[in-house]
Amino acid sequence: MNPSTIASPALFSVDGLVGVVFLIMVAITLIGGLIACNSDRLVRSVAGLIVCFVGVAGIYYFLNSPFVAMMQILIYVGAVAVTISFAIMLAAPEEKKKIGITGPLAGPLGFGTAALLAGGFAVLALQTDWPVQAKINDGSVKQIGIQLLTDYSMVFELVSIVLLIAILGALVIARDGREGQ
Amino acid sequence: MTLALYNNLATYLVIGALLFGIGIYGIVTRRTLIGMLIAAELILAGSSINFMAFNRFTAPDPVTGQVFALFIMAVAAAEAAIGLSIIIAVYRQFKSIDTEDAVQLKG
Incomplete structure (x- = not known):
């Protein structure tokens, strides 16, 4: 590595x-x-x-x-x-x-914050010795499908509900205040 | 050595860190709500690259990280839809999407 x-x-x-x-x-x-x-x-x-x-x-x-x-x-x-x-x-x-x-953070302060974060993560990534483990399957599309409908089926359904509620909420929020126009 | 970079875990982690830093820079410097939302998308992309890199190089099950990246995409899509509808509502109320114009709660 x-x-x-x-x-x-x-x-x-x-x-x-x-x-x-x-x-x-x-x-x-x-x-x-x-x-x-x-x-x-x-x-x-x-x-x-x-x-x-x-x-x-x-x-x-x-x-x-x-x-x-x-x-x-x-x-x-x-x-x-x-x-x-x-x-x-x-x-x-x-x-x-x-x-x-523009704004108070636009100059060196904002750049310094971003550079500090990115540089810190990069140094961490380069200096850590990441352990490598043997693969137990090939990560193909077939395996993704099998695991989405077995191991991760609960999360899969929950994400569907989250998306449905997000769409309904977006409609409600964006529609608010339109009646008077 | 430069041409063999694509087979190296640290390369992808550094790319993810750079995207994260660019996103943080955008989110602290942008003054419009849509600009901040775009920067937040960059942060999500950086973290997804990290998950996918660990998935490819270190995780025993190479499906986990891909499923996680797919869920990040779904949540990011929901976040974009909600955020943009809030921005539309704010624009209708204040006739502006500048963060400094929405100051009704300011003491």
Whole structure:
């Protein structure tokens, strides 16, 4: 697991090209995240969020989980980002006012907080010796389906109820105060 | 060495930490509610990457982390729906989605 012990493959071998694709995915993720947090307009921010989620889906694919990668694109890019775009259109923020980065925490203080957290977690991740255990199954889509309907069936049903209540609650809250108009 | 990074647990943990840091930066600096919601989505993505990385490299059962990531997605979708409907309600009340304009409870 130590990076220095892994031999680097040649650039134009299969492993080398896979490594290049992985680095591109990481770059897409981080650049998308930076755009999402730093742009002046919310529409660009949502576009950055979409780019970031596509990169995260690529990273999931590298983690042997094509099913979760597909769900990431379907749910986040297909549903959450579109919902946020609709909210931006409905709640049209005034263009004259600067909606970018301002406020008391905008300067070095906010950056320092974020850098401290990210750096701390990164150092922890690099210095801990994570124990590796033998796999007991292959983590395929079939196994996910079996476990979702056996071991995790209670959580599965509860998440369905949470989603139903969330949709009903969203409708009730967003409808409130419309009668007078 | 750079090209073999994708087969290494620490790489994914560092990516997750960076996404988390970007999200924290966004959430403390943004002044609009929608901007803060977008930053919160980045934090959730960072934590999901952590779960998936541990699932791939250390967990004995590689299904657990994937199921957990799927549940995180479902809860994040519910959170986005509720949060956006609250934002619409706030906009209808104050004609603004700036966090500093909704100050009715301010003493």
